[in-house]
Amino acid sequence: AQSVTQLDSQVPVFEEAPVELRCNYSSSVSVYLFWYVQYPNQGLQLLLKYLSGSTLVESINGFEAEFNKSQTSFHLRKPSVHISDTAEYFCAVSDTGSSYKLIFGSGTRLLVRP
Amino acid sequence: DAGVIQSPRHEVTEMGQEVTLRCKPISGHNSLFWYRQTMMRGLELLIYFNNNVPIDDSGMPEDRFSAKMPNASFSTLKIQPSEPRDSAVYFCASSLLRSNYGYTFGSGTRLTVV
16 A cells, blocks of 8 residues: 655745755555645646656646655655745655555645745 | 536535535546545545446445446535534546546535534
8 A cells, every 4th residue: 555745744935945845655566656736725736747757757837856766755846936836735646556546645835935 | 628527616514414516527537536635634535436436435434425426427425414524625536547647636615514
C-alpha cells in the first residue's frame, strides 16, 4: 500500500521569495506522482505529474517538481512566488499497476504575503 | 468539455434527512471517484467505479452511505440518515483508466448537516 507524507501543514512566504513544499511517499512498487492545487472554495486541479522519463517536471505557471527515487521524494518548488499562488497543495501517488487509486497527502497551505 | 459537474454546490439539511449528491463525469472517462474532504481527516477516498462497476468501496464510512453509477454519465452518493458528522465537502472526480493523466475533479458539494 502507498502513503504520502506532507510534513508542512502551512508554509508562509513573502512574495517573490522561493518556496519548496515537501512530499515523501512510501510504496513497494513503481509509482506515478502528482501535485494538485486547490484554491479556496474550488476543486482540486492537476498542477504537474511524473509518469516516467525525466525526473524533473514543470507546470505552466512556473512550478517544478523533481522525482527522487532514492529519497522517495517529489518536492514542489517555485523560484519566485506570487500572491495568487496562495492555495492548498496536495501531493498524490498511485501505483503503475492495475490500481489507479490516487492516495493524497494531508496538504500544505501556501500563504504568500506581500 | 464542461468538466466534472457536481450538484448541488451547497446543501444544508437537518439530521436524519436523506441527502443525495450528484455527479456527471467527463464524457469518455471510464473511472469515477467520490472523495470526502474535512479539516480533521483531509481527503478520503470513499468509493471508486470502473466502467460503472464499484471496484473499491472500502472507504465508505458505514451503511448509511451508498453510491450508484447507473450509466457512464451519472453517479450519485446518498446518505440516509444524515448526521452532523457527515458535514464535509464531497468531491467527485473522473479519469480515463490507463491514461495516467490524473483525475479531473468537480467543484464539490459542501454539505452541512444541522
